[in-house]
Amino acid sequence: MSKLFTLHSDIFLECDEYIQISEYLKNKINPIEQEFLTEGIEFYEKHRHDSDESI
């Protein structure tokens, strides 16, 4: 999935927490969330090479 992560972790949620998240995921991304995500994509693109610079 990504070169950034070599391993992954596992989280075991309480049942009601897991169901709450699963229910939330049944809906598609809404316009407000999409707007935030679009802003995030632009912000990340601007900063993704910050680590390439010197200290």
Next chain:
Amino acid sequence: MKSTDTTQTNQFDANGLKFKIFNPKIHQLPKIDFRQTNGEDPLSVQEYYENCILSRKAGSTEVKYVIKYFDNWIGFFSIDLTRLHSKNFELVHQYEKKGDEKRSYQTPTWALLIEKIGIDQRYRCYGIGKYIMLFCSGLAHSINKDKQIKLIIFKTTKSLAEKIYFPKYQFRFTNAKGRLVWAFKRIN
């Protein structure tokens, strides 16, 4: 606001932020106070900073980013890919049977986990948390070509979820009896 506490003002220039993958061999960060203003550390952020970043020990699997504002180190966050499961699969299975939609909850949900977020006490109230969330959203999107990652998720206090993460950034949060909750938001 380039060098010392005394020069801190209400002006904040987001162009001065840099997000660097922490490299213990080259990054030497100062001691920074990440506790809450009341001195508490309910999410063990200070403890994590001192044990995993300040000590410059390598080891854990998560990716750590350290944040600079012009010449000052002002924060960090650590992230990991994670799979979400239910502790009690039987209860989830019963719920699934009652529901209208046939959907298997056996398959774990992939998420980008923000394990820790630390912002220097002196740099709070500048919206740096938002920039961290934007960065993580963009990062998750960039590594998610196959659309497997569904969420960004992190543990926080119920108080912060209610006052900041939900109203400002639309992060939902789990109903919990205790002080801590999971905050989450879909990314596709």
